[in-house]
Amino acid sequence: MKLSSIISKDCTKAAVLFNSKKRVLEYISELAHEQLPDLNPHDILNALMTREKLGSTGIGKGIAIPHGRLEGISQVTAMLLVNQQGVPFDAIDNRPVDIFLALIVPEGDNEQHLKTLAAIAEKLNNKEFCKQLRNAGNDEELYAIIASAD
Numbered sequence: 001m002k003l004s005s006i007i008s009k010d011c012t013k014a015a016v017l018f019n020s021k022k023r024v025l026e027y028i029s030e031l032a033h034e035q036l037p038d039l040n041p042h043d044i045l046n047a048l049m050t051r052e053k054l055g056s057t058g059i060g061k062g063i064a065i066p067h068g069r070l071e072g073i074s075q076v077t078a079m080l081l082v083n084q085q086g087v088p089f090d091a092i093d094n095r096p097v098d099i100f101l102a103l104i105v106p107e108g109d110n111e112q113h114l115k116t117l118a119a120i121a122e123k124l125n126n127k128e129f130c131k132q133l134r135n136a137g138n139d140e141e142l143y144a145i146i147a148s149a150d
Contacts, residue, residue: 001119004147006078006103011035014142017084024087025049025066028102031079036104039070044104058091063124065117067103076116077104082133082142099124099133123149 011031018024025048033041047068051057058064079102086096101120105113124130129149136142 001116003078003080003120003123003149004143006076006116007080007101007143007146008035009139009143011077011079012139012143012146013079013081014136014139015084016081018087019085021052021087021089022049024081024083024089024100025052028066028079028081028100032077032102032104035077035079036073038072039104043070044068047104048102052090056090056092058089058093058097059121059124060091060093060095061130062086062091062095062097063099063101063130064089064091064097065101065103065120065124067105067113067117069105069107069113071107073104073106075106076112078102078120080133080142080146082136099130 029041029045032044047070048066051068057066081100083098086098089097132145
């Protein structure tokens with residue numbers, strides 16, 4: 001899977017600075033709303049928060065893949081944020097998270113959703129790739145890293 005097929009240039013944000021899990025999820029909701037203007041940002045946030053209540057999407061090594069399912073969309077939309085510092089996110093290794101690759105997925109498309117999560121987790125398992133993401137100086141550089149990883 002090509003990350004650039006689900007992440008648009010305006011959904012890659014480098015060197016952002018948030019200090020809480022809730023604020024990161026709020027910002028992701030705002031970005032998602034810009035891509036999916038028919039959806040209410042509050043509904044997007046609720047979908048993300050509902051998923052987090054089931055268990056943290058922090059997969060370890062400073063990485064989280066927050067995701068939520070919503071009706072009214074037909075394709076996966078993704079956002080990539082790299083925070084300037086780690087945020088407490090209840091990750092499985094209890095380490096703070098600084099790379100957030102968030103997904104908004106259509107309700108009911110379970111098989112595609114699981115394939116997308118697996119492909120993203122595989123890409124984010126590459127230490128060199130994550131190092132490049134963390135070192136991106138601006139949004140354009142971050143997107144170029146995503147595009148070149150395809």
